[in-house]
Amino acid sequence: MKPVILVVDDSRVDRRLVGGLLNQQTTFDVKFASDGNDALRRMSQSRIDAVVTDIVMPGKGGLQLVQEMRKHYSQTPVVLMTACGNEDISAEALTNGASSYVPKSQLGDRLSLTVARLVNRAMTDRCRSLSGKLMTTSVFHFEIGHDLFMIETVVNTIHRTMSSMQIGDPSDRIRACTALEEAISNAILHGNLEIGEMELAAARRSGGNLAVNRLIEARSRQPNLRDRRARLRAELHRDFARFSICDQGHGFDALSRAGHDLRDYFDAGKDRGLTLMHSLVDDIAFNESANEVTLAKVHA
Template sequence: MTTILIVDDSPVDRYFTRDLIADQPGFQIIFAEHGLDALQQMRQSAPDLVITDLVMPEMDGLELVRASRREFPEIPVVLMTAYGNESLAVDALYEGAASYVPKSKRVERLVETVYRVLARARANRNRNRSTKFYGKVEATFYLENDPDKIPALLDYVQQIIGGLELSDETEHIRVGVALEEALLHSIWHGNLELTSDELDRSRAAGWEGLKELISQRRSESPYRDRQIVLEVHVTNSTARFVIRDGGIGNQRLSARTFTREDYFGTGDGIGIALMSTLMDKVTYNEAGNELTLIKVSQN
């Protein structure tokens, strides 16, 4: 049984969030009204995932992220943000939250985000913590345009970055989340040339709607002939990931280095917002079809 703690001072929002994920198999939902209540429950029985609002009495979501990271670095926290709280969301992600979902996009994105973050936390728990290396690891992977094959690859990559001495377990989870966002972004927007509106409309119909859209686009030319190349370069001090898609490139992304504040606000570009916040540097090449993500050890 997977236990998810929902933290929100609004009963309406608590139950609405619960209803979005309660019918998923194997989920047990528990509630807290604010950060102090959440921490007390976590100390009694640690959940597998925390979903929290940002603005709450007693202890807000930002303070909860900080406290949770100190006491429970292996428990990922997903933020929910209302319009107007973007600066707090940036701060909370910078402090250690694993992902975020604007409240206006909960219907389309929450379930998908929950599953993906849980998978990265599970891979982190299962990695071999005794694996430390001195030197470097380099590997190249070739991916089809099939999102279902990404989790297994990420599990393996998280084993590789186990040798990178990041600050704590939270950072290992966050690197996995950022890398997954980058791979999906390259498949969906690069190789398959899907827009954010197309993806959100399909998400509104549930998992099957999203899978149907991707399956249909993957079967069409020229999309079916494209692939993703992932290059992994890891030393004791730095992890660098280069992701190249086979699409036509995006001039809007050309030669850009993204900051933590990019793309927050409307709910568009959530993947880029997460990448630029969870990693230390995110840069596109001039053609807009090659993405480099860098994470530097803080030890």
């Protein structure tokens, strides 16, 4: 049975555009809703595995939809489609329960992969092992090279354990793992491979994922970078999860970002990883050189 993805947008043209991008993944069954009220009605009538929603719509908009889903459909991940001008609402929606976001300018490159990963985690969460209920503490240590494909494997291992232990609710687990995924990606790309945000954005604009992969491969062959590793320690308890991710790069000026509001990061997808990390966990802290970040998710 194919995962069912509900696309919510008041524009028929935009709905079809997003549906076409998702239909490139033949594993999806894409449905459509015209606003938040229509989406909730459809969710009450049939199974929906993930929601992709616009932010600003007549009637019930994206923020209100996220808030209602957190109450009644917390197991269903929500991906926001963000645009310049709706930064305030997007930041609030992430804080209130959305699982991730993709700038509208990057839908072609990011949307299908983002949705696929969230759907896989949600399905894993529903199939958790009963033996995990007996586990009180679990600690993982990983060393990760430059292969970005390994990030999903590592994060899925942690997510399965969180699910088995029933740490938080399904939405908590999915959001924490999304933040973790971004932290590891930042450690590899910006820390160990020293690829700047502007350089990465330029590669993405010029040739999409293919150009980004070529850039990663070129950096991975440099003698001073090729042996670097990102190190992850994941500490899981019944009432909290803590992740520490350390790279072997030179760090960055974390203090210069400390005064930024979440809204500052939404423009054209700027610092998307930091935005998600700040939005989806309860606490985030960098070491003095900012080449190690610790994320904490607390479950009351």
